[in-house]
Amino acid sequence: MKNTLSLPAVPGTVGAIMSRQPLMLPPLMRAREALARLRQVGVPRDFMRNCYVVDEDGRLLGVLTLHELVMAPDHRRLEQIMSAPGPVLAPGDDQERAVALMDGADSVELPVVDGGGRLVGAVTADDAMDVQREEATEDMQRMAAMLPSEQPYLQTRVWDLYKSRVVWLLLLMVSAAFTGAIITRYESALAAQVALTAFIPMLMDTGGNCGSQSSVTVIRGLSLGEIRYGDWFRVAWKEIRVGVLCGLTLAAVSLLRLVLLSRTEFMVALVVSLTLVVTVLVSKLLGCFLPILASRVRLDPAVMASPLITTIADAVSLVVYFRIAAALLQI
Amino acid sequence: MKNTLSLPAVPGTVGAIMSRQPLMLPPLMRAREALARLRQVGVPRDFMRNCYVVDEDGRLLGVLTLHELVMAPDHRRLEQIMSAPGPVLAPGDDQERAVALMDGADSVELPVVDGGGRLVGAVTADDAMDVQREEATEDMQRMAAMLPSEQPYLQTRVWDLYKSRVVWLLLLMVSAAFTGAIITRYESALAAQVALTAFIPMLMDTGGNCGSQSSVTVIRGLSLGEIRYGDWFRVAWKEIRVGVLCGLTLAAVSLLRLVLLSRTEFMVALVVSLTLVVTVLVSKLLGCFLPILASRVRLDPAVMASPLITTIADAVSLVVYFRIAAALLQI
Numbered sequence: 021m022k023n024t025l026s027l028p029a030v031p032g033t034v035g036a037i038m039s040r041q042p043l044m045l046p047p048l049m050r051a052r053e054a055l056a057r058l059r060q061v062g063v064p065r066d067f068m069r070n071c072y073v074v075d076e077d078g079r080l081l082g083v084l085t086l087h088e089l090v091m092a093p094d095h096r097r098l099e100q101i102m103s104a105p106g107p108v109l110a111p112g113d114d115q116e117r118a119v120a121l122m123d124g125a126d127s128v129e130l131p132v133v134d135g136g137g138r139l140v141g142a143v144t145a146d147d148a149m150d151v152q153r154e155e156a157t158e159d160m161q162r163m164a165a166m167l168p169s170e171q172p173y174l175q176t177r178v179w180d181l182y183k184s185r186v187v188w189l190l191l192l193m194v195s196a197a198f199t200g201a202i203i204t205r206y207e208s209a210l211a212a213q214v215a216l217t218a219f220i221p222m223l224m225d226t227g228g229n230c231g232s233q234s235s236v237t238v239i240r241g242l243s244l245g246e247i248r249y250g251d252w253f254r255v256a257w258k259e260i261r262v263g264v265l266c267g268l269t270l271a272a273v274s275l276l277r278l279v280l281l282s283r284t285e286f287m288v289a290l291v292v293s294l295t296l297v298v299t300v301l302v303s304k305l306l307g308c309f310l311p312i313l314a315s316r317v318r319l320d321p322a323v324m325a326s327p328l329i330t331t332i333a334d335a336v337s338l339v340v341y342f343r344i345a346a347a348l349l350q351i
Numbered sequence: 352m353k354n355t356l357s358l359p360a361v362p363g364t365v366g367a368i369m370s371r372q373p374l375m376l377p378p379l380m381r382a383r384e385a386l387a388r389l390r391q392v393g394v395p396r397d398f399m400r401n402c403y404v405v406d407e408d409g410r411l412l413g414v415l416t417l418h419e420l421v422m423a424p425d426h427r428r429l430e431q432i433m434s435a436p437g438p439v440l441a442p443g444d445d446q447e448r449a450v451a452l453m454d455g456a457d458s459v460e461l462p463v464v465d466g467g468g469r470l471v472g473a474v475t476a477d478d479a480m481d482v483q484r485e486e487a488t489e490d491m492q493r494m495a496a497m498l499p500s501e502q503p504y505l506q507t508r509v510w511d512l513y514k515s516r517v518v519w520l521l522l523l524m525v526s527a528a529f530t531g532a533i534i535t536r537y538e539s540a541l542a543a544q545v546a547l548t549a550f551i552p553m554l555m556d557t558g559g560n561c562g563s564q565s566s567v568t569v570i571r572g573l574s575l576g577e578i579r580y581g582d583w584f585r586v587a588w589k590e591i592r593v594g595v596l597c598g599l600t601l602a603a604v605s606l607l608r609l610v611l612l613s614r615t616e617f618m619v620a621l622v623v624s625l626t627l628v629v630t631v632l633v634s635k636l637l638g639c640f641l642p643i644l645a646s647r648v649r650l651d652p653a654v655m656a657s658p659l660i661t662t663i664a665d666a667v668s669l670v671v672y673f674r675i676a677a678a679l680l681q682i
Contacts, residue, residue: 160567165551166567193553199553203551220548233495241504258504308493
């Protein structure tokens with residue numbers, strides 16, 4: 021039995037988190053001998069739960085839990101009591117795959133085999149829980165326009181927090197110049213109808229909120245494997261229907277509120293309400309398409325979250341707003 | 352040994368996720384007998400890893416892993432080889448506590464005991480992984496202004512998606528009326544300096560982005576137990592310093608860009624830059640205080656995320672913007 025993996029493990033891969041001394045036993049050994057062997061060599065790591073049956077070259081043949089070993093009749097050979105290996109990992113796999121596979125296989129320990137089928141390690145549940153927690157944190161950080169950091173907040177230096185945050189803030193600030201340019205272009209229209217300005221923040225915030233709802237839903241779905249690239253049409257069709265429903269509700273409430281409570285001019289209220297419908301729909305579609313596209317080109321979908329979508333949705337909704345206003349208010 | 356828990360389990364509690372038939376053994380039993388007993392009764396559940404030593408009333412005395420049992424000398428009594436129970440859960444505990452405790456204790460299975468110290472179940476790693484994944488998803492949904500749902504996206508009906516999303520959209524849209532009112536109040540100032548309008552989206556987006564960076568960081572820190580209520584001063588002091596650094600950087604870049612590239616009037620560019628510094632600082636402070644306050648009054652901090660903070664930060668930054676403009680531009 022060979023177990024000489026000396027490759028340096030790449031951070032973020034299965035190789036970096038796996039336990040490197042799985043319990044390996046030969047197929048012709050009997051249950052009683054296996055237990056005796058275990059008592060002799062000891063357990064390499066407390067969390068390890070499975071024994072692995074390997075051939076003389078170290079190739080994985082089967083798996084049996086310690087429970088199964090204890091329960092087996094003394095003289096039964098391991099090859100008679102072991103189960104087929106089921107899903108296996110490779111040392112180069114993304115560590116997220118370990119979590120997804122463990123979830124899918126409803127298992128708490130997975131063997132890791134190299135290209136030749138040789139057992140080189142095992143990923144246990146405590147490792148997988150750490151990965152799952154870190155990945156969720158990283159996704160949240162990316163969604164909120166930060167560069168991911170693994171350090172706990174209170175231990176992170178101010179300078180490192182600054183660096184992880186300022187990059188996206190700068191990028192998004194500069195790209196918001198587009199929105200400014202759009203407003204400048206319609207400056208004369210705004211000067212004629214200053215009342216229109218008052219609704220800009222509400223329209224932009226609503227677009228931003230709709231965009232984050234969709235993008236966060238899709239990003240999380242992609243990361244849990246509930247949504248795949250091939251589902252893009254089903255996702256889009258769902259978002260369109262939800263968007264129409266949300267848009268119409270917001271438009272109706274806004275129209276009633278503006279006309280009845282704020283005594284806004286009816287035509288201005290109508291412009292605002294129509295813009296709301298378009299903004300909600302556009303934001304929801306951007307929110308679902310950008311993360312799916314990102315996953316297609318192997319970018320992290322979480323980067324396509326709310327802040328980026330807000331910036332694009334802002335520009336689109338402003339153009340729509342001014343176009344509708346120009347058409348209906350003759351300005 | 353009694354094991355007659357028949358309480359209905361409250362969803363979201365440890366009682367709802369625990370396995371109800373832990374392996375229970377008496378303290379005076381010898382290792383050899385224990386193994387024989389195991390082979391006789393079988394293992395109730397594949398993922399279970401520990402054996403629990405209990406007294407005649409079912410009270411938990413100690414824990415030993417199956418590994419430890421296998422390794423123990425045949426005639427050793429269980430009370431001699433067991434370890435102290437370590438951290439235990441109660442059936443009424445929030446299921447998040449199981450994950451936090453498992454992480455803190457570096458363990459993959461935790462005993463659950465009732466008020467009388469009697470063992471009533473055990474939470475295993477596969478249960479904890481499910482909880483951890485669901486809780487992260489719920490936090491993300493709340494952060495993105497949605498009511499949490501446990502259903503996978505593609506299986507969720509359009510109507511349910513609509514309901515989970517429209518509530519917060521309506522609330523936030525109506526509260527954005529404040530921002531509109533502020534703009535209306537400064538309408539004459541805006542009419543005198545229409546150029547100011549062009550920067551409103553950029554200022555608002557930057558405030559929103561800064562707010563989500565801080566709030567998501569703090570919400571995640573609270574949920575992982577890295578930040579507690581008592582840390583509010585350390586968090587605020589850190590956010591102030593990061594906020595000043597980010598604000599100054601953004602202000603400097605914005606000033607240079609506006610004066611050199613867009614040939615904006617210097618005084619207008621100065622108003623924008625000064626507002627940026629205040630907006631960034633205020634958003635970062637809101638972003639850290641609101642979630643900490645929410646956790647103090649036992650609300651879910653995730654509800655205090657970006658959308659709500661954006662709405663408040665918008666209003667604050669607009670007032671600051673118009674005040675500074677009024678002072679520096681004499682409008």
